[in-house]
Amino acid sequence: GAVVSQHPSWVICKSGTSVKIECRSLDFQATTMFWYRQFPKQSLMLMATSNEGSKATYEQGVEKDKFLINHASLTLSTLTVTSAHPEDSSFYICSARDVNRYNEQFFGPGTRLTVL
């Protein structure tokens, strides 16, 4: 149990285009999901907290108009990188909080984004 999927697992796009990444909790309901980005040889950096049915809460320094987050259901959150540029190339990881399993977050497999 407590499986989180992400789609796509990798994506290559041209500069200026937008890319949508999906995060799904497959066997539990997640009122809260989190989005992280990770650069090579670095740790995970929290970008935003996504709450079902309400606006996301962004961490300091993360542009909300650049990284659009939608959490329309208890099992799906999406991150859209708008007008992507090469510096947005990174590993994006989502996690989901199962309210029935204490405070643990369950992580998706990640999405590798490369912007040319």
Place this chain on the structure above:
Amino acid sequence: GQNIDQPTEMTATEGAIVQINCTYQTSGFNGLFWYQQHAGEAPTFLSYNVLDGLEEKGRFSSFLSRSKGYSYLLLKELQMKDSASYLCAVLFSGTYKYIFGTGTRLKVLA
């Protein structure tokens, strides 16, 4: 502010014991997690400490001292497959968000 520090890299020999430290300065502390992450993969859960003391789980143990803002992960009988990054993450009360430490890349040598 939130400072969560770990050594950047560590090297150890197969069969040995290694201790990875994590120090933190935060407010609203509600527990500390340790995760293992292989390159290009998602983090996998290792342990969770919310009270002071040692939690043992097979070859892995984790210790927490809240008064000192300090935790460590102890790996025994190291195996080659333990070569990975190890991340501590502090859980903040009220928001349920994690802030990750800087991460430690562990290399296990034969």
